[in-house]
Amino acid sequence: MNKLVPISFIFLISILVSCGNQPKNKPLENPDMYKEDFTKVNKTLVAKENEDIENYMARHEWKMVRTGTGLRYQIYFNGKGNQPKGNDKVVIRFSVSLINGVQCYDSKTEGLKMFEMGKAQVENGLEEGILLMHEGDKAKLIIPSHLAYGLLGDENKIPKRATLIYDVELVEIKSKDL
DSSP states (O other), X not given: OTTHHHHHHHHHXXXXXXXXXXXXXXXXXXXXXXXXXXXXXXXXXXXXHHHHHHHHHHHHTOOOEEOTTSOXXXXXXXXXXXXXXXXXXXXXEEEEEEXXXXXXXXXXXHOOEEEETTSOOSOHHHHHHHHTOOTTOEEEEEXXXXXXXXXXXXXXXXXXXXXXXXXXXEEEXXXXXX
């Protein structure tokens, strides 16, 4: 029995030593050499998405305003209320679909949505669009993927790199100033 302990100990040590001698994953020697390729691919994808958005707007004959971030919006019903500020809570009625027409979510099944502005509780493009509206306004928003769920989607109904089409009504502003 005494001879088994040293043999098993030597065996264990040899396994540990041999594991330490495995080649390590080397970091990329020059990651900048891929930067230009990734930039070209990204520019191509953004250009294709913008083309798809412009074609969608033309097919539906929507005359929309484009913001500096790439959000497109059209307020088609003017309410009479105030505009939300950066820390207000807002309540919206909405429907959201993909650019191919597939319906993802809507307030008829999900209920009204309430969120606080400036807290990253919704897509950046939706928040940007809401800030352009007044209480009671109804608007159409086209949110490019970089202002929506980006490269990953929402891991439910919205796929990766999806352009979103919102029909939204700003139902109520619950101002923190009140």
